[in-house]
Amino acid sequence: MTNIFDLEGALQRVEGDRSLLCELAVIYLDEVGKLKLALCDALGKNDILAASKAAHTLKGACANFCSPAVYDAAWAFEQLRPSNTAQEITEAYERLFQAAERLNQALREEFAI
Amino acid sequence: MTHILIVDDSPTERRRVGSLFEKGLKSVSISYAENGKIAFDSLQLVMPDLIVTDLQMPGMDGLGLVEKITDAGIGVPVILMTSFGNEEIALQALNAGAASYVPKAVLGKHLIKTVENVIALSQVKKNRQRILGALTSVQSRFVLENDITYIPPLISYLQEQMATMRLFNESQLIRIGMALCEALTNAIHHGNLELDSEWRQDSEATYYQIAEERRYLKPYSERRVRMVASLSEQEARFVIDDEGPGFAVDEVLDPTDEINMDRMGGRGLLLIQSFMDQVQHNAVGNSITMIKNVVPLGSPNDDSSETLEGGDS
Numbered sequence: 001m002t003n004i005f006d007l008e009g010a011l012q013r014v015e016g017d018r019s020l021l022c023e024l025a026v027i028y029l030d031e032v033g034k035l036k037l038a039l040c041d042a043l044g045k046n047d048i049l050a051a052s053k054a055a056h057t058l059k060g061a062c063a064n065f066c067s068p069a070v071y072d073a074a075w076a077f078e079q080l081r082p083s084n085t086a087q088e089i090t091e092a093y094e095r096l097f098q099a100a101e102r103l104n105q106a107l108r109e110e111f112a113i
Numbered sequence: 114m115t116h117i118l119i120v121d122d123s124p125t126e127r128r129r130v131g132s133l134f135e136k137g138l139k140s141v142s143i144s145y146a147e148n149g150k151i152a153f154d155s156l157q158l159v160m161p162d163l164i165v166t167d168l169q170m171p172g173m174d175g176l177g178l179v180e181k182i183t184d185a186g187i188g189v190p191v192i193l194m195t196s197f198g199n200e201e202i203a204l205q206a207l208n209a210g211a212a213s214y215v216p217k218a219v220l221g222k223h224l225i226k227t228v229e230n231v232i233a234l235s236q237v238k239k240n241r242q243r244i245l246g247a248l249t250s251v252q253s254r255f256v257l258e259n260d261i262t263y264i265p266p267l268i269s270y271l272q273e274q275m276a277t278m279r280l281f282n283e284s285q286l287i288r289i290g291m292a293l294c295e296a297l298t299n300a301i302h303h304g305n306l307e308l309d310s311e312w313r314q315d316s317e318a319t320y321y322q323i324a325e326e327r328r329y330l331k332p333y334s335e336r337r338v339r340m341v342a343s344l345s346e347q348e349a350r351f352v353i354d355d356e357g358p359g360f361a362v363d364e365v366l367d368p369t370d371e372i373n374m375d376r377m378g379g380r381g382l383l384l385i386q387s388f389m390d391q392v393q394h395n396a397v398g399n400s401i402t403m404i405k406n407v408v409p410l411g412s413p414n415d416d417s418s419e420t421l422e423g424g425d426s
Contacts, residue, residue: 013129013221014129014132014221015136015221017132017136020132023128024125024128024129027124027125027128028125030124031123031124031125050171053169053171056169057122057123057169059196060121060123060125060126060167060196060217061123061125061126063217063218064125064126064129078198
């Protein structure tokens with residue numbers, strides 16, 4: 001399995017400051033949990049646009065860890081509109097949060113969080 | 114110390130952008146807001162030197178924030194952080210008043226330089242405002258051709274000067290502008306071009322047609338309007354001279370007489386007399402001096418709460 005995130009790339013984005021990257025990872029792990037709740041809440045209300053906005057925020061946050069799998073899944077979810085089918089929405093949701101969970105796990109291991 | 118307000122709904126992004134400033138700027142204090150509304154409300158308490166904002170946020174977004182700041186006349190520069198897909202909103206925000214933008218993907222490379230440039234420009238503007246705020250008197254002289262399109266930009270220029278010197282409030286500036294507009298129009302139309310206001314009473318179109326013809330006919334075309342605007346902490350004095358034959362000042366219809374109120378010819382003088390504190394003509398009738406006294410804002414004589422319908426004097 002390929003790495004879920006590019007540590008070197010992520011370090012380059014913070015000029016090699018590993019402690020800052022670790023700090024960002026801590027904040028991100030907290031944020032991603034909240035965004036998942038917000039996204040689920042929006043889906044529960046059938047509010048695809050609100051769910052899409054949560055995915056947009058997640059896309060921005062995960063970009064700090066150079067994780068194309070999460071970024072691309074967030075981008076795909078962000079494109080969903082009310083006209084998409086329930087199955088399409090469910091698939092996009094599962095793709096996003098499976099990738100997000102892998103990134104969470106990798107960050108916890110890398111930074112011993 | 115430079116104070117920067119970072120606006121982004123993502124705490125991860127806020128921290129990352131904050132860290133860029135901590136590392137890239139020498140002396141900086143940073144505050145954070147998670148959407149445009151919180152950011153705008155915070156401006157009531159502390160005014161940052163610069164705002165850096167995300168565009169897409171729940172609640173008030175970056176475009177809304179820029180619009181509110183522009184509408185409120187707040188001079189703080191705003192830099193947008195854009196991401197793929199929101200270029201159109203970014204363009205709207207730039208049109209609405211944002212100072213610049215940096216794509217999120219290249220924040221690390223370009224944000225600090227952009228911020229430094231914007232702050233440097235903003236500092237020049239602030240210093241200019243500071244030094245102009247210390248100006249206590251200024252005299253400007255203008256020589257105008259008989260073209261009434263010169264009037265609005267000239268008045269706007271003078272209003273800006275008076276506003277910078279904090280001589281009058283917004284409503285007073287509008288009234289002074291109205292009086293100047295009438296006096297300058299009189300000098301061009303009735304003074305230099307010798308148009309009779311009674312012609313206007315008969316037909317506006319004919320009146321303006323003759324005005325246009327005379328602009329290019331001698332002797333009218335050779336005449337100029339001269340204006341001296343003297344602004345000080347005590348008063349704003351405007352002297353407007355034309356090179357026409359003048360008029361019998363004593364024979365002018367009393368514009369405050371209700372018989373003459375609906376005549377266009379008397380309206381200009383009525384407005385001038387209502388909006389200025391002193392109005393004088395020379396004996397020949399081709400020079401008008403108008404004075405508006407400066408009343409410190411908040412003093413018992415401050416008429417800042419008056420409406421346009423009310424007179425100044």
